[in-house]
Amino acid sequence: MNRKLHGIHAPHRKNTADSVPKRMPPPPVITVPMSMNIGAPAKPVVKAGDLVKVGQIIAEAGGFMSAPIYSGVSGKVKKLDEILSSNGRFDTAIVIESDGQQTLYEGLTKPVITDQKSFVDAVRTCGVIGLGGAGFPTSVKLNVDPDRVHAIIINGAECEPYITSDTRTMMDNADRVVMGAQLLQKYYTADRIVIGIEDNKPQCIEIMKEAGKDVPGFEVAELPAMYPQGGEKVLIYNTTGQIVPEGKLPIDVGCIVINCTTLAVIARYIETGIPLVEKVITVDGSAVANPQNIIVPVGTPIRDVLNYVGLKTEPRKVLYGGPMMGICVPNLDAPILKNTNAILAFDEKDAQDPVPTPCIRCGRCVNHCPFGLMPAAIEQAYNDRDGAALKKLKVNLCMECGCCSYGCPARRPLVQINKLAKAVLNRYNQEQKALAEKEAAKKAAKEEAGVHGK
Ligand code: SF4
Numbered sequence: 001m002n003r004k005l006h007g008i009h010a011p012h013r014k015n016t017a018d019s020v021p022k023r024m025p026p027p028p029v030i031t032v033p034m035s036m037n038i039g040a041p042a043k044p045v046v047k048a049g050d051l052v053k054v055g056q057i058i059a060e061a062g063g064f065m066s067a068p069i070y071s072g073v074s075g076k077v078k079k080l081d082e083i084l085s086s087n088g089r090f091d092t093a094i095v096i097e098s099d100g101q102q103t104l105y106e107g108l109t110k111p112v113i114t115d116q117k118s119f120v121d122a123v124r125t126c127g128v129i130g131l132g133g134a135g136f137p138t139s140v141k142l143n144v145d146p147d148r149v150h151a152i153i154i155n156g157a158e159c160e161p162y163i164t165s166d167t168r169t170m171m172d173n174a175d176r177v178v179m180g181a182q183l184l185q186k187y188y189t190a191d192r193i194v195i196g197i198e199d200n201k202p203q204c205i206e207i208m209k210e211a212g213k214d215v216p217g218f219e220v221a222e223l224p225a226m227y228p229q230g231g232e233k234v235l236i237y238n239t240t241g242q243i244v245p246e247g248k249l250p251i252d253v254g255c256i257v258i259n260c261t262t263l264a265v266i267a268r269y270i271e272t273g274i275p276l277v278e279k280v281i282t283v284d285g286s287a288v289a290n291p292q293n294i295i296v297p298v299g300t301p302i303r304d305v306l307n308y309v310g311l312k313t314e315p316r317k318v319l320y321g322g323p324m325m326g327i328c329v330p331n332l333d334a335p336i337l338k339n340t341n342a343i344l345a346f347d348e349k350d351a352q353d354p355v356p357t358p359c360i361r362c363g364r365c366v367n368h369c370p371f372g373l374m375p376a377a378i379e380q381a382y383n384d385r386d387g388a389a390l391k392k393l394k395v396n397l398c399m400e401c402g403c404c405s406y407g408c409p410a411r412r413p414l415v416q417i418n419k420l421a422k423a424v425l426n427r428y429n430q431e432q433k434a435l436a437e438k439e440a441a442k443k444a445a446k447e448e449a450g451v452h453g454k
């Protein structure tokens with residue numbers, strides 16, 4: 001296949017690639033938010049004063065597009081609280097005081113899996129969501145007609161600078177990743193199981209090749225290290241050559257894309273009955289004294305994580321995730337979420353906002369965009385609040401990868417503008433819909449009047 005890759009070559013900064021994750025001692029308190037997935041928030045099933053153990057359910061799924069939540073510590077529920085999330089919204093959270101014992105809940109049982117339905121049910125009960133960052137409930141993704149699946153693509157690209165938590169999962173738990181792949185192979189009709197890994201991780205590639213060598217149809221795709229290689233549509237294109245059409249999903253081209261850590265968590269649940277209660281995270285950045293990978297209970301305050309690894313200086317900016325797509329944490333009491341794969345803390349120098357200068361029409365933003373969008377034109381349309389133009393420019397396809405901003409010599413905040421432009425487009429679409437409904441109602445009323453007038 002002759003494919004032209006678009007994207008950027010950002011410095012990899014995989015400083016923690018050799019850091020085998022250490023389990024951090026349980027923090028005194030965890031704060032577990034109910035909205036950690038795309039879709040409906042979970043509903044608490046515990047109240048202040050209840051005693052809980054590791055792996056015990058504390059919140060049930062709030063609907064089909066949701067996931068249950070389990071305690072990552074043993075201890076006592078202190079309260080149900082309201083906390084500020086990184087998206088600016090308030091969310092209910094369960095605050096649990098740890099007893100430091102990490103006693104495992106005795107009611108944990110391994111799921112009984114006999115067919116695709118019971119497999120999907122087990123994935124749902126496990127509480128797992130897209131752990132690569134997306135946060136889409138995995139059971140919903142897997143709840144498809146198995147005959148429609150031709151390729152299962154395991155996302156092991158880990159293309160964001162700094163982050164190595166997926167790499168460590170593949171290196172330290174390769175058997176679980178392969179076991180997850182075999183389960184998918186068993187319950188879906190895929191001919192191919194491809195794990196996509198960037199070629200800047202040669203050791204990881206070798207380990208996964210060795211682990212999967214006896215699995216029919218299992219292949220390791222060595223992908224050029226180019227951001228955003230791990231973007232879902234980019235990965236599908238670069239591993240199968242297929243383009244996911246606008247408005248369609250991977251399953252519409254016969255693909256399921258699943259993150260390697262998500263798969264390992266599912267395999268662990270099936271093997272042990274322990275649901276998703278903890279995360280491997282990379283802690284790095286210029287303010288961090290000892291960058292490393294650690295394992296922490298979901299809900300651990302970021303302040304405790306940073307104190308554990310040590311700081312060189314007071315951080316000026318702290319991110320959930322990588323420098324390209326990461327989101328600023330609202331405060332250091334904010335918790336580790338199910339889909340947190342890294343905490344990056346930067347010092348004053350690295351936290352400076354770039355000063356933009358006028359666009360010089362060089363076209364680099366178009367060249368860097370994986371989808372060939374035109375960020376400079378989108379900026380102009382956004383400034384004009386021109387919804388029709390934004391629709392034509394297809395800003396809705398923007399995956400907010402940040403390649404355009406990264407490559408812009410004028411340092412324009414293109415990705416930030418794209419996010420705002422999407423809101424303008426949404427409003428425009430709503431107005432257009434309301435207008436069309438009004439016109440249709442008018443027409444129907446006219447026709448009705450015509451009928452009665454006869
Ligand atoms: S990369 Fe920056 S300067 Fe070049 S065309 Fe795009 S917005 Fe303008």
Ligand code: SF4
Pocket residue numbers: 368369370371372373374375397398399400401402403404405414415418
């Ligand atoms: S326009 Fe969107 S998808 Fe394209 S490079 Fe910029 S952020 Fe990425």
